[in-house]
Amino acid sequence: MFRNTRKGELQWVSRCYGIWINGSTEIVVRADRTRGRISCRAVAIDDGVFRSDLAAGVPVAGCISVRQSFSKWVEAPFDSAVKAKRVLPTVLDIQLPFALEDCVYEFIEETRRQGKLTSLAVGARKDDVLACIESYRARLCDPFVIDHAGLAIWDHSLSEMPWQNDESARIIVFMEDDQSMLVVGRDRVFLNAHSFRSGDMSRVSRLLRIALSDDAVSDLDRIRWLWAGSAARDSETVMRLMAEVSVMWGERSEVVNDPGEFLARAVAIRAMTCGRLRCNLRTGENTHPALSLRMTRQSMRSALVILAAGLILVVGSLICRGILSSQDAELKKRFEAHVDALAGYHVTARGSDAVEAVERQTKEKIARLQPFVDSFDQRIFKVIETVARISAKDGLICSTLSVRHGHVVVRGLAPSWNSCADLKTALTDAGAVAKLDRSEDLIDEMVPFTLVIEHANE
Amino acid sequence: MNDLIKPKVVWVVAIVMLFTGIILVQRFFADTRHICARCMVTAEHIERLNHQKTLLAKHEAARARYAAMTRKEPEPLSRLLKDASFEYKLTAEDTRDIDGGWTVRRMRMVCPDAVISNVLAFVLDIGCQGAVIAETAEQAQPNWYLAECDIIASAREAGRGELILVLESLAKED
Structure with a gap:
């Protein structure tokens, strides 16, 4: 809901037409994407290529004027996005002069100020959106996108006339013959958009006093005026109108390139790219069938x-x-x-x-x-041979020798206490348990011994 | 056709299939652990069985050597001892049956008073050291081997004493 960078609805196309309809006039711009860059060119409403493109299904992006729509910053008394999501529509409903359920709306951008979440809501009444769509259909084009004119003007101005370091506020006047639009922003942030009767600069001044009321814009040289729209081609008119407000609102003023096509350019490029403040008020049951089908296919x-x-x-x-x-x-x-x-x-x-x-x-x-x-075991003879050999070497006198498979008992006399050690070692192999008993005999100084060897595996 | 298939149905089927796949994979890994544990146990069992096989192989090889002999009876011990220079007394003890028709014959030889080394040398000489001596299996025959030996040295004269020897031999009656 609160994604500050959003996708354009027509990001997948290589060609798109942006159309701005003001009363009986239509401004058509063709936008082509080549190697990632978008180039725009004005075309006539009855241009053959335009008509054939429409018949082939090349998408059209349009917009709804500020007069028929609204844009409001709405504050929720919570910092939590989850709680704010639930409360913001209610807060917006209270602030609107008509029921929110009769509107198409979106929360476009959010900021946090002093622990509170503030979100920009844009929308229009459903009837106005339908009327806007019908005005396009009357010109034999069915727009895929209905952008918000105020957002489109603000956002595209930042793209074509980048924010400068010495700029604190920007005021854009989109001037047509009858009705004009005023878009105001400060510190790169969109504030609001209004419509006014063309030439009524006193109303402009009043609106600016409400929008830019604090000291941050006290330096008039940091306020930048931009002029766009078909009437802005007339530089004398621009200078005259500027003179009416320059005392209070500064003299720094520029006219955008190709001012008559500015808004049509804006809606086309915004539809084909991603960025901030993207919106499409043709949603829900009014969604263009081609977009619905595309979403369904993607899904x-x-x-x-x-x-x-x-x-x-x-x-x-x-x-x-x-x-x-x-x-x-x-x-x-x-x-x-x-x-x-x-x-x-x-x-x-x-x-x-x-x-x-x-x-x-x-x-x-x-x-x-x-x-x-x-029957193949030679161990008994080996034991007898070992006993005989070691007894002879160590001076042992064996009195009895008993040998069976796994069991050997030798009894005898040893010349000293440790004389049996070699015999014990020689008869003990892996797994055998040896027990040597000796006792003192002081009569002949020979040590009686009994050596018992048990082989555990036998 | 795409218009007929509702995306929601496809999503439901897709999610069910994905969860089923995940569950099956989890169960597969769990089963693999069990099977690996079982394989480890089986490997230990096989090691034990192979150890048994190794132990048995030695015994069966010994039996096979006897089975290959053409003559299945030893020379009578009394005949082998006829040239002995020492006094002895031979007593036949109980035979016992072992395997495959073979029996163990036991003879107790008591030399009440003899030169110990002479008796032992004679017993070795007549082939009672436990090995079957023969050029070929056909010439081989069961031999007498020393199963028990008790020597009681004489107190009067070194090198002499009483010997009680138990000689065994394997025999098979056809």
């Missing part, structure tokens, strides 16, 4: 993209799931085959139960087949 395209993304996710996940499940099933099948091969029969248990069943069976098989392995 459908977005929906189809999301649908396609969803389909890809669904199909992709189903495929991946299928692959994963089949790999899992294959792994399970191979595991079961491995279990059955080891067990020698089909094992119905699953998972760790199957593994435990196989382990139990393997242990039983190993126990049954152990004698085959034992």
